[in-house]
Amino acid sequence: MSVKSAERVLRVFELLSQKPHGLTIKEISETLSFPQSSTSGLIGTLFRAGYLSLDSANTYKLGPKLIQIGSAAMESLDISSQGYPFLKQLMEDVQETVFMAVLSDQDLVYIAKIDSNRSIRTSAQPGGQKPLYCTGLGKVFLAFMPEQNRHTILNAVELFPITKQTITDKQQLLEQLRIFWQLGYSIDDEENEEGLFCLAAPVYGADQTIQAAISVAGPKERMNKQKDYIVENLLLTAKKISASIGYLGA
Incomplete structure (x- = not known):
């Protein structure tokens, strides 16, 4: 057009x-x-x-399609504005870059990024899109969405290698997603950008389904030194944002 x-x-x-x-x-x-x-x-x-x-x-x-688009836009804006104070606190606590993303068809869309004073360069920016299978945020959506949705998406996408670490075998990816579901968070170990290690967690809405994902990303060595601390703060932040948008779960 x-x-x-x-x-x-x-x-x-x-x-x-x-x-x-x-x-x-x-x-x-x-x-x-x-x-x-x-x-x-x-x-x-x-x-x-x-x-x-x-x-x-x-x-x-x-028409009705505009209602769907408008609702999605409003929801994204609401989650972003509701989540921002919690994301900023998370960044200050862990001193690494913090992201929030939502799902758009078969990709994730970044809606927030908060840099720390020692952030490393990354291609991820608000408004940008990335595949689900090779990012921490994307794998959160795959791990915590309904099983049928996950299979529909994975059956429709080819797992291209983005880096040497990208998982390109669907069975291996499914097994990893099962582990992430048990852990309550996902890991991107240089699978989308070399040198970048990411930990991500789901944000749930009032309807008890995943509405967004948040992550902490930084250099692998530095992230691993405080991994447990980051995971603890990441999960607590995801829980606070979920509660702020109406989630009543545990």
Whole structure:
């Protein structure tokens, strides 16, 4: 899709967000000064994809798919804002880089990063995406999500080697995930970035399912020297964030 087309899509969404009773194609075209022929094609595409709905009066309104996207965005923002004070305290306690991520389809998306004064360089940044199978945060989602979801994702993805340490055998990965589930946290041992060791834990929501993951990452040697201390603080922080967004579990 060209930039011009993308801008038109956004303008349609913004217009209809102000018109809860909907508009016809002609009204959309005239209001936005778009050619009616191209407006018809654009609206038809958005309707078929579920981004717009059509009523009996031939007026278009914002569709159900936007509700899902908006809900996911709001949830991510809520978790990030609720979790930030706890993540900052975790960083101050362990003096390593702290992350938070959420699940997006078959990838994780970073929504928060707090550097310490001795943070090492990493490619992970807020808004960035990474595979699930080779990151500590991603393996938390795989280990603590429902079994059917895990199998669906792993059956659809190829385990490419990102570093020499990346696990590329699915049975070996499944066995590791089983161990992580028992431990209550996951480990990324230089599997996504050489030299980077990561410990990650799940954050649960009010519906008792995993909503996000948090991690502590740093140089392997330095992380291993205080691994038990980091794990203790990581799990406590995950528990506090979970409670702050409505989780009532143990």
